[in-house]
Amino acid sequence: VCDSDTMLDPASSVEMVKVLEEDPMVGGVGGDVQCISGPLGMYRNSLLHEFVEDWYNQEFMGSQCSFGDDRHLTNRVLSLGYATKYTARSKCLTETPIEYLRWLNQQTRWSKSYFREWLYNAMWFHKHHLWMTYEAVITGFFPFFLIATVIQLFYRGKIWNILLFLLTVQLVGLIKSSFASCLRGNIVMVFMSLYSVLYMSSLLPAKMFAIATINKAGWGTSGRKTIVVNFIGLIPVSVWFTILLGGVIFTIYKESKKPFSESKQTVLIVGTLLYACYWVMLLTLYVVLINKCGRRKKGQQYDMVLD
Numbered sequence: 001v002c003d004s005d006t007m008l009d010p011a012s013s014v015e016m017v018k019v020l021e022e023d024p025m026v027g028g029v030g031g032d033v034q035c036i037s038g039p040l041g042m043y044r045n046s047l048l049h050e051f052v053e054d055w056y057n058q059e060f061m062g063s064q065c066s067f068g069d070d071r072h073l074t075n076r077v078l079s080l081g082y083a084t085k086y087t088a089r090s091k092c093l094t095e096t097p098i099e100y101l102r103w104l105n106q107q108t109r110w111s112k113s114y115f116r117e118w119l120y121n122a123m124w125f126h127k128h129h130l131w132m133t134y135e136a137v138i139t140g141f142f143p144f145f146l147i148a149t150v151i152q153l154f155y156r157g158k159i160w161n162i163l164l165f166l167l168t169v170q171l172v173g174l175i176k177s178s179f180a181s182c183l184r185g186n187i188v189m190v191f192m193s194l195y196s197v198l199y200m201s202s203l204l205p206a207k208m209f210a211i212a213t214i215n216k217a218g219w220g221t222s223g224r225k226t227i228v229v230n231f232i233g234l235i236p237v238s239v240w241f242t243i244l245l246g247g248v249i250f251t252i253y254k255e256s257k258k259p260f261s262e263s264k265q266t267v268l269i270v271g272t273l274l275y276a277c278y279w280v281m282l283l284t285l286y287v288v289l290i291n292k293c294g295r296r297k298k299g300q301q302y303d304m305v306l307d
């Protein structure tokens with residue numbers, strides 16, 4: 001099973017067939033166990049015939065489901081008691097958003113299908129390993145706990161608490177991305193530390209907006225063949241930034257009523273410099289890599305001589 005614009009790696013199909021042949025209780029295989037991604041996945045044909053009609057005509061809250069078909073397909077397999085397995089050999093080429101708005105709409109669409117399918121999958125937790133249930137519960141409730149924590153921190157905490165929170169998030173992301181860079185031998189993996197910024201600034205409000213409009217299927221289509229510009233995704237992001245900015249202003253106002261001690265001033269200055277250094281480092285690395293790629297492309301160019 002794959003998307004229409006997927007370019008398959010011939011070797012990946014062979015490897016996925018091997019996984020299915022090794023264990024008859026494995027119903028599907030791909031790049032994830034909770035959601036075998038739409039671009040490339042493999043299922044047992046006998047299982048697909050059991051639910052393909054119900055899967056195709058899926059409805060939620062009276063509306064036809066127009067996205068999340070890959071996640072629902074995975075959940076249908078899990079509901080029958082079969083397992084899904086991960087393989088690193090599941091590789092293909094497919095189109096992905098490179099513009100922020102398209103990416104934001106994609107993430108909102110995925111979040112809608114995630115929460116919808118989370119409710120469906122919860123009925124089959126007892127059929128699978130306890131760890132899978134744990135992962136589903138943690139990932140399902142994590143955004144709500146994080147939003148509550150951030151709002152409380154920005155409105156009831158202190159300036160240095162907010163700064164420490166930002167530093168800690170980026171430090172953890174930098175450590176993990178640096179480790180990934182060492183494993184892959186590729187410095188580009190360091191930019192994965194930016195995911196925490198994207199998650200906090202964009203994915204959190206997108207998830208909340210997805211829940212609020214979970215039964216709306218009239219917008220947010222993938223638009224793979226044409227460029228889709230949908231500014232509605234900026235609404236939750238703008239609201240979220242307004243809330244955070246209001247918290248920072250409110251906290252600064254509270255803190256300004258009391259004089260800062262020298263130790264607090266030192267912490268704020270050092271913390272701000274460290275946070276600024278992080279962004280300067282990433283920006284410098286980005287410029288260096290872009291220039292390097294530009295020189296490499298120029299070196300590969302050649303002139304054609306016509307006789």
